[in-house]
Amino acid sequence: MSSTSDTVYGAFSESAQKWPQHSFLCVTPETADIYRIKAGEISYQDFHERIERLKAAYQAAGYGHGHRAGLLLENRPAFLLHWFALNALGVSVVPINADLRAAELEYLIGHSEIEIAIALESHHDSLHAAARAANRSLAIIGPDSLPEPAASAAPLVHRAIDSATECALLYTSGTTGRPKGCIIPNEYFLHAGRWYAKIGGLAALRNGAERMLTPLPLVHMNAMAYSVMAMVLTGGCLIPVDRFHPKTWWDTVRASGATVLHYLGVMPAILMKAEPGKEDTEHQVRFGFGAGIDRTLHAPFEKRFGFPLLEAWAMTETGAGAVIIANREPRFIGTGCFGREEPDVLVRLVNDAGGPAQSGENGELLVKHKGAHPRLGFFAGYLKDEAATTDAWRDGWFHTGDIVRRGEAGHLHFVDRKKNVxxxxxxxxxxxxxxxxxxxxxxxxxxxxxxxxxxxxxxxxxxxxxxxxxxxxxxxxxxxxxxxxxxxxxxxxxxxxxxxxxxxxxxxxxxxxxxxxxxxxxxxxxxxxxxxxxxxxxxxxxxxxx
Structure with missing residues (x-):
């Protein structure tokens, strides 16, 4: 399915009309027990009805285009429910990692200027304290509470909500100082879902048939953009677990009927430590999508568990505007290869002297989208930091800070990180x-x-x-x-x-x-x-x- 909508909310609404009875979310018993929520599956139609009710409540409370709302809800269905409802009104969401502490929360609240935070009650006191320290007035509600009235009118209420509207504010790790707030428009999320829906090869998604399991946090772009939007645009079922549990991982994979897994490099390393057994290949997984697997474990993992781990490269700033994935053979397993760019992505490798890196030579990876819109699918810029945005895009290319090598076959191989991180x-x-x-x-x-x-x-x-x-x-x-x-x-x-x-x-x-x-x-x-x-x-x- 190719969504014609300009917003995340609109794309979900289209899918709810096309696949009303398909499961959109699966809450596993283990995750339900940890979160103390109900286990089971939620259909597109049911979730859409919940979104509409919550949307009306936010609208009645005065929230609208130009406001920002913090979401501290971990990987609960409530995260998606509030995100989609707020998106319909032009409210940008600011995901908040539940592991952040005093100094980090104070900075995030002050910098993002969120109007309201929807958070687990166990975090309300720390959010209130951080808001006071940041000298900010902040309404804080629980995931099941009705929103408090907005303290100010929506600043962009008369402006149309479209693909360029800010959808989320995602914070980077802040490799050279304080974390930067990446302004993410609707287009970013829609482009990520469309990219995944059509990339094909070993990563081909079947409309209405996939069940994608991710232990990655919804506060990061991998789960929030790729996993969520891929399932929304193909009518699939998302299975967001609270986190990676090595001892019960394969039980969850089998019981949930997962057909696609998203992973971090550390996960295969841990799973390979378990004793091999005949049940290792008793699952329905078609492929894994991730990055950073130990090169010596890549081939042994695939042989043991019976599915390919497709290494990919992207950044919060690039989104799917310049994503690269090893989704076709040869994948050069064990070499750090993450594939080669698609025709709509342009790549330059620049050596330390500032010149073009030759085949086999290490160089900094520079990227942009091909055509008249080089920033298509990328972030819109760093909040309150135009200088950093301009510097990142100097000479018309986005400077990633990652060191990469192009092999003789034209494939790209990750070497190391240039920044101090x-x-x-x-x-x-x-x-x-x-x-x-x-x-x-x-x-x-x-x-x-x-x-x-x-x-x-x-x-x-x-x-x-x-x-x-x-x-x-x-x-x-x-x-x-x-x-x-x-x-x-x-x-x-x-x-x-x-x-x-x-x-x-x-x-x-x-x-x-x-x-x-x-x-x-x-x-x-x-x-x-x-x-x-x-x-x-x-x-x-x-x-x-x-």
Whole structure:
């Protein structure tokens, strides 16, 4: 099905008319039990009726075009329900990761200027506190509550709602400072769904027949744009689980009837640790869609479980405007290959000298959409940061910051990240953000953060800490644990250091800036030394459920 609508809400309405009795959502028993919601399937017609009721309630409360609403609802059906209802009125949604803590929430609320937050009741107090700290008036309601009256009139109420209307504000990891708010128009989501619906090859979707299971969070573009919109535009069933549960994963896959899986690279690594069994291929999965699988595990996984893992590349900023996927043979498994660009995507690789990278030479990946609209399918820009938007699009190309190599056959191979970013279990973590939080601990005089290898998560966070009073080996463990415990109140758990290394000084430039190259070398030598404390066991998801 090819939607003719200009909005996400309109596209869903079209599908509800075409496939009213098809299942749109499947809530697995395990996820239902964890979320304390009802398990089972929800049809397109039923969900559309719920959307219409909620839309009317928001409209009566005065919400409209130009307002923004925060959504802290994890992977519950309520996330999609509120998103679609608000989208119908031109209200942009700002997904909020439930793992964010005080400083992060304060920044997000102040920067996005959300009018209302729809959130789990267990997070209401922290949202109220963050709003006060940001000096913002914020209405906060639960997922099943009627919306409070809007505090201000919709600023764009007289403007038409169309494909260019802001649909969502998605925050990046902030690799060079504070997280940036990516303005995402309706066109972005629709283009992602249309791309997935027609890409074909090993990733071909069958109209009205697919059941797509994703453990990825709806606050990220993969689940929110690709998974949701692919199912909406093809009349398929979305199966959003609360998160990845290795021990029960295959039971969920089989019981849900999943035909497509979305994955992060860490997932296959964990699944391969289980003992092989005859039930490994007892499922209906046709392919997996994701990125970052360990190259040595790619071929063994496919052989053992009987379906291809299709590696893809995209960014929050690029959406499907420049997505690339290895959906056709040869896929060059085990080489970091993520396919080659489609005819409607233009690619340049630029070497360190600024010239075109040759075949086999590493270069920064630059992308744009082919034709008269080079930003088709991309984000509309960074909120309140025109300079950063202009810089990202300098010379008419979007600069990704990723280092890529083109092989002799023309396929693209991922090499590494150019920016100073730590990638842990699929989450991009900005070193400067973590440093900004850690330096506020009373015992910390100076701090620098780097990545160290982790066999399961890819990268782990290591903090080099200079203390006001240097600890002895005897009290280093207690101090490290105190720093990490405090950090867990300020940052999402995955950003908190898995190692705290107490050092005498940081590697600095003549102008007192951190020498990132030297820091990375130093970090690799520290784990296992007396003053480097392993705090990985403390990095657990912080549950705030009522």
């Amino acid at each position: 730590i990638r842990r279990s699929g989450e991009n973590i900005a070193a400067v953000e973590v440093e900004g939080a850690l330096v506020q601990h009373p015992a910390v005089k100076a701090v620098a953060v780097a990545a160290v290898p982790d066999p399961v998560r890819g990268d782990e966070v290591l903090a080099c800490v200079v203390c006001n009073t240097p600890p002895t080996p005897h009290d280093a463990t207690a101090l490290a644990q105190d720093i990490v415990a405090w950090s867990l109140t300020q940052l999402a758990y995955y950003k908190v250091p898995g190692y705290v290394a107490f050092v005498e000084a940081l590697p600095l430039t003549a102008t007192n800036k951190i020498q990132r190259g030297e820091l990375k070398k130093l970090a690799l030598t520290l784990p296992g030394t007396p003053l480097c404390i392993n705090t990985c066991a403390m990095k657990r998801r912080q549950e705030l459920r009522s």
